[in-house]
Amino acid sequence: MTETRQLPMSESPDAEIEIGITGGYGISRSIDIEEQIVVETPYGEPSHPVVVGELGSKNVAFISRHGEGRYIPAHSINYRANLFAFHRLGVNRIISATANGAINESLSFGDIAVPADYIDDTTNRNDTFFDEAPSRHFSSHVPFCPDISNTLTERAEKNGFECHDDVVLVIVEGPRFATVAEAEMFAAHGGDIMGMSTYPEVTLARELEMCYANFALITDPREDQTKYDRPTTSVTAVDKTLDERARDCTQIIIDTIEAMSTSRCSNCRGHAEIAKSDEHEEWEYRNL
């Protein structure tokens, strides 16, 4: 039986796990699990104890953002606790797997999209570790790690997926899907795909100076979202597609982490110093 241990704030982790994976819980079935860690954070509980073990030949920390079942909807996830748990374990680089709807009609059911930029349309999320003084203003320029994104794109294509890079992701609050008018507005604004959970993960990772890349399996193409005479894609249909493609998507993650460095890239590190807007005390989170 897998050991579960506690990591209170008063203790430091005994080993650094440089790669973090977040996505559906099914990914954990491919991990050779060593232990599960209940990571205490100043922001409450992560979605579940962090799963630690080997994926391919690399040591990884895994969090299913929706929990171990599928009971935490995207608008209710404690994103700050999840990202801070990765931070406490020493994670430098995060790969995020999501299921998304398409806005751009050139994206088809079962394709992979790798976003390069995003539009935040969420309305009610804790999206910063700095909601009190000292103030910090982080850059959102090149928000997704270009290094990991390029590797994800290459490996998705090698695994037989139609892969779209340089994609603009719109993150909506949910839990409802977008209206037709909303989808048309997002398309007019340059959006290619829609999702509910990449924000605020992407900006919280930036505040922690982690590389963060997202690869999206398209489960809901535009044509299904804009026809009035039939129901929109159901959660059951999304789950069926995810089950069918989960093994292939996990292989993309394995191939990517085998190919990539475990160190932060030049695009994603160094942001905390730039974000300082005053000469306040040292950033407390760096001194755990």
Ligand SMILES: [Zn+2]
């Ligand atoms: Zn990076």
